[in-house]
Amino acid sequence: MTSDDEWAAVRPTHRLSYRPFCERHEKAWRAVARARLHDPELVEQAVRGIRRELRQNWVGVLSQPDVEAHAWMIAKRCIADRELSTGQTPPRAVLPDWAVAIRRAHAQARISLENLDNDYEALYKAILRLPERQYDMIVLRYMLEIDYPLIATYLGITETNARTTTSQGLARLRRLLGAETTTEDMK
The missing domain is CATH 1.10.1740 (Rna Polymerase Sigma Factor; Chain: A)
Structure with a gap:
């Protein structure tokens, strides 16, 4: 139409x-x-x-x-x-939004932010390096604070798959940021 x-x-x-x-x-x-x-x-x-x-x-x-x-x-x-x-990168002023998302994830997944020294650009670049589905999960779960059942509905996946993909995304972020941490199941 x-x-x-x-x-x-x-x-x-x-x-x-x-x-x-x-x-x-x-x-x-x-x-x-x-x-x-x-x-x-x-x-x-x-x-x-x-x-x-x-x-x-x-x-x-x-x-x-x-x-x-x-x-x-x-x-x-x-x-x-x-x-x-x-074709542009985001202005510096918005980069702390990503830090907010990771600080929320930090409480549940033990992502170390100490070695970042407030380098929000490095954090932003690490998030952008995530595979598309993991990127979506980090944004939906931690920036938008959407619960797993609704994320699963949005993406047409199971709630278990949403949790698993988020966990994998956080693990990849830990590696990209050089964090030596353990994985903890997210609630």
């Missing part, structure tokens, strides 16, 4: 379900976009793009076996498109 006329032709129940769906998930989309883009205008462009793409094919989206996971895939693509359009 590409025009407002076509959107108007969609069954009213589908139109009604589109708005609450977007309202429920937009906070997470916006936060992930902010974590990647760091520019309020780019964040808004990405969120508008997500909503537009969902609206244009809402009936098709509803036919997906996992609507949330499909929407998450669309969100990541729209955010990546905006990120590629800038």
Whole structure:
């Protein structure tokens, strides 16, 4: 669907379900976009793009076996498109957001921050070196503080897989940061 006329032709129940769906998930989309883009205008462009793409094919989206996971895939693509359009690294002022995420992880996974000496750029670079799924898990769990059942829903995986992937991501971060620590199961 590409025009407002076509959107108007969609069954009213589908139109009604589109708005609450977007309202429920937009906070997470916006936060992930902010974590990647760091520019309020780019964040808004990405969120508008997500909503537009969902609206244009809402009936098709509803036919997906996992609507949330499909929407998450669309969100990541729209955010990546905006990120590629800038070709820039984030400004220094936003890098401490990543430190907040890792400090939250520190309490549960014993990631040592002492050897970083407040080098937020090194921390940011380490997070960016994570595989995509592990990156998603660190952002969703520690920056956005989303619980594992909802993360599993977003990504179309099991809760156990979400916990395992997060644990693997934290272990990889420990290695990337040169931390000599032990792994502790996350709650």
